[in-house]
Amino acid sequence: xxxxxxxxxxxxAIDCIIFGFDGAELKLLVIQRGFExxxxxxxxxxxxxxxxxxxxxxxxxxxxNLTGLDGLYxxxxxxxxxxxxxxxxxxxxxxxxxxxxxxxxxxxLSEDYHPAWFPINHEPSLIFDHNEMVELAxxxxxxxxxxxxxLFELLPEKFTLPxxxxxxxxxxxxxxxxxxxxxxxxxxQMLTKLNIKDKLSSKKGAFYYRVNEKKYHANFNAxxxxxxxxxxxxxx
Amino acid sequence: xxxxxxxxxxxxAIDCIIFGFDGAELKLLVIQRGFExxxxxxxxxxxxxxxxxxxxxxxxxxxxNLTGLDGLYxxxxxxxxxxxxxxxxxxxxxxxxxxxxxxxxxxxLSEDYHPAWFPINHEPSLIFDHNEMVELAxxxxxxxxxxxxxLFELLPEKFTLPxxxxxxxxxxxxxxxxxxxxxxxxxxQMLTKLNIKDKLSSKKGAFYYRVNEKKYHANFNAxxxxxxxxxxxxxx
DNA sequence: GCAAAAGTGTTCAATTTACACCCATGG
DNA sequence: CCATGGGTGTAAATTGAACACTTTTGC
Numbered sequence: 001x002x003x004x005x006x007x008x009x010x011x012x013a014i015d016c017i018i019f020g021f022d023g024a025e026l027k028l029l030v031i032q033r034g035f036e037x038x039x040x041x042x043x044x045x046x047x048x049x050x051x052x053x054x055x056x057x058x059x060x061x062x063x064x065n066l067t068g069l070d071g072l073y074x075x076x077x078x079x080x081x082x083x084x085x086x087x088x089x090x091x092x093x094x095x096x097x098x099x100x101x102x103x104x105x106x107x108x109l110s111e112d113y114h115p116a117w118f119p120i121n122h123e124p125s126l127i128f129d130h131n132e133m134v135e136l137a138x139x140x141x142x143x144x145x146x147x148x149x150x151l152f153e154l155l156p157e158k159f160t161l162p163x164x165x166x167x168x169x170x171x172x173x174x175x176x177x178x179x180x181x182x183x184x185x186x187x188x189q190m191l192t193k194l195n196i197k198d199k200l201s202s203k204k205g206a207f208y209y210r211v212n213e214k215k216y217h218a219n220f221n222a223x224x225x226x227x228x229x230x231x232x233x234x235x236x
Numbered sequence: 237x238x239x240x241x242x243x244x245x246x247x248x249a250i251d252c253i254i255f256g257f258d259g260a261e262l263k264l265l266v267i268q269r270g271f272e273x274x275x276x277x278x279x280x281x282x283x284x285x286x287x288x289x290x291x292x293x294x295x296x297x298x299x300x301n302l303t304g305l306d307g308l309y310x311x312x313x314x315x316x317x318x319x320x321x322x323x324x325x326x327x328x329x330x331x332x333x334x335x336x337x338x339x340x341x342x343x344x345l346s347e348d349y350h351p352a353w354f355p356i357n358h359e360p361s362l363i364f365d366h367n368e369m370v371e372l373a374x375x376x377x378x379x380x381x382x383x384x385x386x387l388f389e390l391l392p393e394k395f396t397l398p399x400x401x402x403x404x405x406x407x408x409x410x411x412x413x414x415x416x417x418x419x420x421x422x423x424x425q426m427l428t429k430l431n432i433k434d435k436l437s438s439k440k441g442a443f444y445y446r447v448n449e450k451k452y453h454a455n456f457n458a459x460x461x462x463x464x465x466x467x468x469x470x471x472x
Numbered sequence: 473g474c475a476a477a478a479g480t481g482t483t484c485a486a487t488t489t490a491c492a493c494c495c496a497t498g499g
Numbered sequence: 500c501c502a503t504g505g506g507t508g509t510a511a512a513t514t515g516a517a518c519a520c521t522t523t524t525g526c
Contacts, residue, residue, distance in 0.1 A: 004247065004324055004327075006286040007247050007286070008248075008285075008286060008287045009245035009246060010247075010248045010285070011240065011243050011246075012244075012246045012248075012317075012328055034252070036513080037238060042432060048244075049242045049246070049317065050244060051244045051319070051326065052319050053316040053319065054317045054318055054319065055315060055316070055328070062501040065499080073364050076314060076315065077310065078312060079291060079315045079330050081248075081285065081291040081292070081330070082290055083287070083288050083290065088240055089240050090242075090287065092248055092285075094315050094317070094330075095446075126257070139509070144294075146459070148361045159497070160478090161478085161479090162477080162478075166412065176516070177516070177518085178477095178479075179479075179480070179481085179516095179517090179518085180515075180516065182478090182479070182480095182515085183480095184515095185348050196476095197333070199524090199525095201477075202476065202477040202478065202523090202524085202525095203475085203476065203478095203523065203525045204476080204477060204478050204479085204522070204523040204524060204525095205477090205478080205523080205524080205525085206477080206478060206479090207479095209479090218447060221466060222468070222469070223382070223467050223470050226514070229486095229515065231459050263520060355496070360516080372517095395508090396505090397513080398505070399504085413487070413489075413491085414504095414505080414506070415489095415490090415491085415506075416480080416488075416489065417491085418505090418507090419507095420488095421515075433505095435497090435498095437504075437511085438496090438497085438498095438503065438504040438505060439496070439497040439498045439499085439502085439503065439504075440495070440496040440497060440498095440503080440505050440506085441496080441504095441505080442504085442505055442506090443506095445506090464489080465487075465489075465513095
């Protein structure tokens with residue numbers, strides 16, 4: 001093993017795969033790249049890790065810059081290190097995926113970034129290996145959401161069961177029985193029923209619920225099967 | 237966003253968390269570090285990523301060097317980037333976890349590396365953030381093995397159901413009903429029964445099985461609940 | 473009153489769990 | 500011939516899937 005000083009050095013980047021849900025479709029947030037190489041092309045939100053910060057911190061910084069939001073759900077996805085992934089220089093990128101409530105998202109700095117939401121499954125061609133990152137993030141989202149309640153992170157504070165079911169149906173591109181779905185979700189005791197109804201999508205109106213933070217955090221890492229029998233046939 | 241040339245540069249390392257099973261205990265392979273800083277202390281197997289190779293390739297190179305084995309089960313775990321994690325220089329490390337059949341492992345280059353197997357739960361104090369890496373790898377192993385058949389990778393080509401059950405019981409530190417365990421495993425059709433018995437641990441002898449590679453690979457990524465009802469109470 | 477969406481109830485099937493029982497054999 | 504661990508059978512309990520039914524209300 002050679003000594004440290006003889007080892008090659010790398011640029012270290014982060015890239016964020018940001019998912020949102022507009023009530024009808026699952027979407028991906030991308031920007032128009034503002035500098036060379038590939039200026040003007042669609043790209044994930046990213047940046048370089050600085051001395052004195054972790055890659056997590058760099059990713060949160062990038063997210064905050066673009067969305068104006070703190071405390072988003074975010075987790076490390078994978079590190080991409082193909083020598084030729086960035087034609088300009090040897091850059092290794094740590095990819096993170098993040099979930100945002102699209103209603104809370106306020107477009108900031110749009111002059112600099114030109115952000116745009118694309119429907120998942122119709123995202124544009126992205127620079128470097130960013131499409132590969134998005135594919136992996138979609139897999140991970142489907143995987144993790146089948147067992148853990150992270151899709152709540154995509155919804156506003158108050159939401160109805162039909163809205164939640166619609167989100168699951170979008171993510172898994174299938175349909176669920178409403179009776180069985182509602183019983184399954186409510187049996188986790190992660191939701192608190194409010195006395196207000198959303199009357200926008202039906203005459204009867206659907207009750208709003210909000211996440212019971214205590215139960216949610218306490219049970220986030222437990223295994224809960226959120227997708228019924230489709231669980232067994234899911235491949236990832 | 238600054239231009240590339242103004243960005244800081246990092247050393248890029250890989251570290252491998254290598255698990256093995258000796259029939260009675262789950263074990264971790266560590267080495268005595270051969271160079272400064274921390275020469276002589278216990279460490280994960282690692283190395284620096286070189287120009288022109290991916291971190292995956294660097295990890296396979298390190299595994300091959302130490303164990304003499306190709307084609308081990310290996311997957312990327314997490315990237316560690318605390319600025320002070322290596323006191324000598326700013327080094328970011330991509331951690332991989334690997335599973336080896338301990339019987340196939342031949343101690344090579346022992347003069348250089350001084351490798352040793354430690355029982356999981358009694359591993360020694362390791363350099364840098366390596367204990368943290370091991371903790372995360374143990375969690376990931378328990379998580380993934382609950383749903384996918386990766387523990388087969390820890391066993392020799394031929395093994396008995398009681399041996400397999402013992403392995404699961406070690407990983408989850410619990411016990412399973414032998415009848416239900418055997419039915420569950422065999423129902424996956426991932427095992428082929430051989431006409432030879434292992435007579436070492438009983439008078440009656442237990443039939444050997446081997447992995448049906450076709451079924452195994454085809455269904456590796458499907459969700460299969462390998463831990464019965466303990467699944468629901470498993471937290472990770 | 474009726475269409476449309478929310479929400480509840482009920483049945484049948486599949487899976488899981490617990491535990492009893494039989495089997496093979498070395499000493 | 501019996502103790503020991505391997506292996507099979509089975510009934511009860513739980514969970515899941517399907518679908519019928521009731522509720523509410525704007526038009």
